[in-house]
Amino acid sequence: MAPRVVAIIAGLALALLTLGPVAAVLARANGLAALGAGDYQAIRFTLWQAFLSAGTSVLLAVPLARALARQNFRGRGLLISLLGAPFILPVIVAILGLLAVFGQSGILNQLLGAIGLPKLDVYGLHGVVLAHVFFNLPLATRMLLQAWLAIPDERFRLAASLGLGRWAYFKILEWPLVVRILPGAFAIIFVICLTSFAVALTLGGGPRATTVELAIYQAMRFDFDLGRAAALGLVQLALGLGAGVVALRVSLGQGFGIGRGRVVPRWDSRGRKALDTLVILAAAAFLLVPLGMVILRGLPGLPMLSGGTLQAALHSIGVALVSTALCLLWALPLATRRGELLSLCAISVSSLVLGTGLFLMLRPFVNPFAMALPVTALVNALMALPFALRILRPEAEALTQDFGRLRATLRMTPLAWFRLVYLPRLRRPLGFAAGLTAALAMGDLGVIALFADPDRTTLPLQVYRLMGSYQMEEAAGAALLLLMLSFALFWIFDRGGRANATS
Secondary structure, rough: OOOHHHHHHHHHHHHHHHHHHHHHHHHHHHOOOOOOOOOHHHHHHHHHHHHHHHHHHHHHHHHHHHHHHOOOHHHHHHHHHHHEEEEEEEEHHHHHHHHHHHOOOOHHHHHHOOOOOOOOOOOOOOOOOOHHHHHHHHHHHHHHHHOOOOOHHHHHHHHHHHHHHHHHHHHHHHHHHHHHHHOOOHHHHHHHHHOOOOHHHHHHOOOOOOOOOHHHHHHHHOOEEEEEEEEHHHHHHHHHHHHHHHHHHOOOOOOOOOOOOOOOOOOOOOOHEEEEEEHHHHHHHHHHHHHHHHHHHHHHHHOOEEEEEEEHHHHHHHHHHHHHHHHHHHHHHOOHHHHHHHHHHHHHOHHHHHHHHHHHHHOOOOOOOHHHHHHHHHHHHHHHHHHHHHHHHHHHHHHHHHHHHHHHHHHOOOOHHHHHHHHHHHHHHHHHHHHHHHHHHHOOOOOHHHOOOOOOOOOHHHHHHHHHHHOOHHHHHHHHHHHHHHHHHHHHHHHHHHOOOOO
């Protein structure tokens, strides 16, 4: 079958599985319901928290990326690699780590209480923004760092020979870089924060801190008001598509890598070394201490894990593997700019609306609750598709451009092209995309929160239920297990893609 035909089929399937469930919810609801004052409050809060989260992430990323780009120290490569950890960290695990540091009984509040200062309240808008910055600061930093390390050495030598001062140095060399990268990073993170669910569910702290996704969950779970849920879902779709199109237009093809890993020679860094060191240490503490707290608090809880928790872990592994396979089957034929534009529907539509629509579509044929895990795997694949395409598209387009004429000269069949050239050359980004998809699917707390029963739960939902029943020691152990499984899946796929891969 011709690649163009395969791409068209994949695109039609993607459109059907994203817009079809929305249509099913609309049909079941007999039209859209009017939005109330609380819904408009949720929309305003969603936009405001996404703006604050994205803005804070990119602003803090500038000094951090600058410090990492111009300082060389032992463990620098490891630290840069660890910057990717929060992005693939299961949300519920990250929240437990943040609560261990910033919560009511966290180490920060204990220190404040010891010196007589009032405690901090992590719930509400500031808690949501804090969690989003924790997840997205590494992403913004790596995008900036990749560009910073690509500045030619000759520009730094010329700046030094001209005797440029610090302000002129920043204005001429670094500010154009910041202006070029920051808008795209802001737009991408803004899109990610628009669909926040688990963060708002656990750290929202009340009606004033409700996101659109959380409002959809409440409309379905407690009121079963499908008309209101569909209306909110369309609002979120419009917001996500608008922000996503802006992200694609202003982003200049930056991937998820860390650049070439070299330290560019700098002549202005001697007097700034102390400040750079402080920035790096503060960022490392902010990103790694919560992760360390999850490990420390989870170790005693590992022996306490029940059979239900272990069964949930097996369910999560199965969901992650199925999601990864489905996502890559979609991503390979759609690895073009048009495919990436089409995939915006997947990340813009509420996962809860998608799940509900799929259940309504399956209801006449099977017991929908028996399909909770397969539907969760399908929705997770759709949610991860934009990230996978973002990783694959630059490599796939370069491959077609470099080898297209040779393929035509040799008259290679589509199967031979795919087997001998396309797949081997894409092995590295495929491994990274697979690892990212598996980790994201492993830690997702979305559709399963609506439709799971006690026999068909996943590990993130099990952690949330244990927290709700105040079984905190077993919840900490389950969170550590989830953390280990997520990183193991990411490492296996990413390592498999890099082993003996064609560069």
